[in-house]
Amino acid sequence: xxxxxxxxxxxxxxxxxxxxxxxxxxxxxxxxxxxxxxxxxxxxxxxxxxxxxxxxxxxxxxxxxxxxxxxxxxxxxxxxxxxxxxxxxxxxxxxxxxxxxx
Amino acid sequence: xxxxxxxxxxxxxxxxxxxxxxxxxxxxxxxxxxxxxxxxxxxxxxxxxxxxxxxxxxxxxxxxxxxxxxxxxxxxxxxxxxxxxxxxxxxxxxxxxxxxxxxxxxxxxxxxxxxxxxxxxxxxxxxxxxxxxxxxxxxxxxxxxxxxxxxxxxxxxxxxxxxxxxxxxxxxxxxxxxxxxxxxxxxxxxxxxxxxxxxxxxxxxxxxxxxxxxxxxxxxxxxxxxxxxxxxxxxxxxxxxxxxxxxxxxxxxxxxxxxxxxxxxxxxxxxxxxxxxxxxxxxxxxxxxxxxxxxxxxxxxxxxxxxxxxxxxxxxxxxxxxxxxxxxxxxxxxxxxxxxxxxxxxxxxxxxxxxxxxxxxxxxxxxxxxxxxxxxxxxxxxxxxxxxxxxxxxxxxxxxxxxxxxxxxxxxxxxxxxxxxxxxxxxxxxxxxxxxxxxxxxxxxxxxxxxxxxxxxxxxxxxxxxxxxxxxxxxxxxxxxxxxxx
Numbered sequence: 111x112x113x114x115x116x117x118x119x120x121x122x123x124x125x126x127x128x129x130x131x132x133x134x135x136x137x138x139x140x141x142x143x144x145x146x147x148x149x150x151x152x153x154x155x156x157x158x159x160x161x162x163x164x165x166x167x168x169x170x171x172x173x174x175x176x177x178x179x180x181x182x183x184x185x186x187x188x189x190x191x192x193x194x195x196x197x198x199x200x201x202x203x204x205x206x207x208x209x210x211x212x
Numbered sequence: 213x214x215x216x217x218x219x220x221x222x223x224x225x226x227x228x229x230x231x232x233x234x235x236x237x238x239x240x241x242x243x244x245x246x247x248x249x250x251x252x253x254x255x256x257x258x259x260x261x262x263x264x265x266x267x268x269x270x271x272x273x274x275x276x277x278x279x280x281x282x283x284x285x286x287x288x289x290x291x292x293x294x295x296x297x298x299x300x301x302x303x304x305x306x307x308x309x310x311x312x313x314x315x316x317x318x319x320x321x322x323x324x325x326x327x328x329x330x331x332x333x334x335x336x337x338x339x340x341x342x343x344x345x346x347x348x349x350x351x352x353x354x355x356x357x358x359x360x361x362x363x364x365x366x367x368x369x370x371x372x373x374x375x376x377x378x379x380x381x382x383x384x385x386x387x388x389x390x391x392x393x394x395x396x397x398x399x400x401x402x403x404x405x406x407x408x409x410x411x412x413x414x415x416x417x418x419x420x421x422x423x424x425x426x427x428x429x430x431x432x433x434x435x436x437x438x439x440x441x442x443x444x445x446x447x448x449x450x451x452x453x454x455x456x457x458x459x460x461x462x463x464x465x466x467x468x469x470x471x472x473x474x475x476x477x478x479x480x481x482x483x484x485x486x487x488x489x490x491x492x493x494x495x496x497x498x499x500x501x502x503x504x505x506x507x508x509x510x511x512x513x514x515x516x517x518x519x520x521x522x523x524x525x526x527x528x529x530x531x532x533x534x535x536x537x538x539x540x541x542x543x544x545x546x547x548x549x550x551x552x553x554x555x556x557x558x559x560x561x562x563x564x565x566x567x568x569x570x571x572x573x574x575x576x577x578x579x580x581x582x583x584x585x586x587x588x589x590x591x592x593x594x595x596x597x598x599x600x601x602x603x604x605x606x607x608x609x610x611x612x613x614x615x616x617x618x619x620x621x622x623x624x625x626x627x628x629x630x631x632x633x634x635x636x637x638x639x640x641x642x643x644x645x646x647x648x649x650x651x652x653x654x655x656x657x658x659x660x661x662x663x664x665x666x667x668x669x670x671x672x673x674x675x676x677x678x679x680x681x682x683x684x685x686x687x688x689x690x691x692x693x694x695x696x697x698x
Binding site for chain 1: 370378381396399
């Protein structure tokens with residue numbers, strides 16, 4: 111197994127781990143962190159698969175995508191954290207209420 | 213004159229104009245309403261310009277910065293893009309007219325920049341020709357939509373927005389992982405190039421699963437609709453209208469494009485699955501709508517049901533592509549108009565009585581006739597009664613199902629129609645009567661009533677324009693069926 115492929119597998123693993131955490135945890139900060147772990151997993155897949163094997167230099171396009179993706183992730187995280195503080199101020203808990211009453 | 217008009221890059225105007233307007237609104241908070249309304253009324257002109265350009269010169273392609281695919285970003289517009297852009301421009305204008313009356317100064321200064329940025333992001337999304345640009349614009353749409361949902365604060369709106377944000381981020385990440393795998397497999401993210409290169413393989417199967425799951429979550433197709441009703445029902449009225457009419461269509465559009473360009477040749481079974489989920493959405497969403505006791509929640513669940521109809525076109529398209537996709541185009545367009553009108557009317561009802569409990573609606577028809585009329589006309593299109601855009605769409609869909617002997621889908625459509633009659637009349641019948649607890653009416657500005665009426669009337673009128681409508685949508689043959697026809 112080549113090293114880039116191993117990294118890509120780790121990326122997929124992070125994605126799944128983040129997904130699991132997003133579902134099982136109640137606290138919003140944990141959910142936001144879980145989303146970020148998932149994002150890092152996707153970025154790792156992009157970076158790892160840019161390596162085309164052998165002596166050829168890596169493909170720059172996925173790297174450019176990762177840069178853009180990080181910008182998006184930072185803005186999304188900022189919005190999520192701001193919203194979490196508002197939710198905490200409004201409901202007293204940094205968690206989503208149970209929806210089963212609907 | 214004609215040469216000057218055809219020299220203007222209308223597609224770029226469609227993206228840059230709302231962006232510039234949004235930034236201007238952010239800076240010049242004193243004139244925010246008029247700046248916003250001016251921008252929103254120029255956007256339909258630009259969309260018209262693009263349509264005129266397309267009808268003269270055929271499919272539009274623009275290599276941003278002169279780079280070109282596969283390295284650069286390409287903008288691309290055909291009949292399907294034009295359909296979505298025209299829908300956005302028109303609904304956007306109606307909602308903007310409404311919002312000038314709805315928001316008081318403190319909220320207006322926050323609403324307009326965000327709304328114009330959302331408008332710009334939607335236009336950019338519908339003009340994107342490559343998967344990664346679609347991801348970026350999808351995130352722009354999602355983030356501005358979440359911020360708009362949380363605009364007025366309050367417990368329900370904030371938790372609804374938070375749930376919406378988590379769902380939308382999860383959906384985008386699944387989509388992005390799909391993009392990464394596709395790029396690895398085929399060395400490009402350009403849709404046109406991918407459609408030539410993609411062949412069935414395990415990687416493509418994984419990509420199809422990831423992207424479909426992510427986009428279905430963002431489109432709120434049954435059973436992944438859990439985030440939609442709280443977000444759409446607790447947002448301010450103009451925002452609810454935009455979310456239901458336009459934002460869910462953005463991810464639906466991406467899924468449709470992917471399907472048409474890449475996946476339709478690879479799997480027919482998945483179309484069957486989409487149809488099954490669509491049927492589930494029609495029945496479950498309509499039943500839930502019927503159970504609601506508040507106007508806005510009822511309208512939000514109706515969106516869940518109407519999204520289902522869009523997915524019924526997938527299994528029917530394999531045998532009768534032209535009819536099924538014509539139906540889908542009609543349903544997308546008329547649902548946007550009718551649902552925006554319904555949410556705006558619901559906003560009027562709420563302002564008028566300071567509540568939106570269906571049972572306590574008090575003599576609305578006598579005292580707010582325009583709003584009640586708008587709700588009824590929009591209801592006609594949602595129920596699929598003739599003459600309306602909704603009727604044309606559902607009629608075509610029914611034709612495709614009958615011709616292929618899909619009696620199960622025919623049954624779903626009939627039941628869905630009956631349930632829709634039930635939930636629309638649940639509201640309408642209460643507008644005629646006097647409530648047990650009467651209240652003094654709170655005045656609703658005339659332009660808020662006329663904006664709802666304008667959109668509802670358009671949903672009816674579009675039903676009369678079948679052949680020019682389908683000719684416009686079919687430009688550049690986005691559905692690979694030759695000509696669309698009724």
